[in-house]
Structure formats: structure tokens, C-alpha cells
Amino acid sequence: MTMPEISTRGWYKSSYSAQANDCVETGLVVSSGMAVRDSKDPGGPALVFPADAWTAFVIAIKTGELPNA
Known part of the structure; x- marks a missing residue:
């Protein structure tokens, strides 16, 4: 199975991850x-979320609806 190419405006890691390689981008x-x-597999698969779903996720984290463990 071939993975479709994802066109992004760059990949970013959290500043909290320092130089660790066990995080997400x-x-x-x-x-x-x-x-x-x-982040350990930059050529591997990625999950893609619609903009409204990602916004809802970020808001839920910021408001404490989801724990940020």
C-alpha cells in the first residue's frame, strides 16, 4: 500500500521536547x-486532522477538558 504525499508548510516539535527524539511533530x-x-520516523506515516477537529483538540487541552499528561 502506497502512502499519499502530505504537503505541509514544515514540521515542528514542541520546544518542551528539547533535543529528544521520542516525541511527535x-x-x-x-x-x-x-x-x-x-519524530523518529519522518518518512513514515502521519495522521491528518481537519482544521476544525485540530482546533477543537487544542481548545480542549487549553481549557482542561483533556488532561495534558
Whole structure:
């Protein structure tokens, strides 16, 4: 199975991750939304979320609806 190419405006790790390699990276998808991938496998698969779903997720984290463990 071939993975489709994800066109992002760059990949970013949290500043809290320092130089650790066991974290996730996010990338703003050119066509709208957010992609998330494992930083240890930059050529591997990524999850893509629609913009409204990603916004709801971020708001839920910020408001404490989801724990940020």
C-alpha cells in the first residue's frame, strides 16, 4: 500500500521536547488541517486532522477538558 504525499508548510516539535527524539511533530497541511507524525520516523506515516477537529483538540487541552499528561 502506497502512502499519499502530505504537503505541509514544515514540521515542528514542541520546544518542551528539547533535543529528544521520542516525541511527535506537527505540520500545517497546505490544503487545510494539521498532520502529526513520529519524530523518529519522518518518512513514515502521519495522521491528518481537519482544521476544525485540530482546533477543537487544542481548545480542549487549553481549557482542561483533556488532561495534558
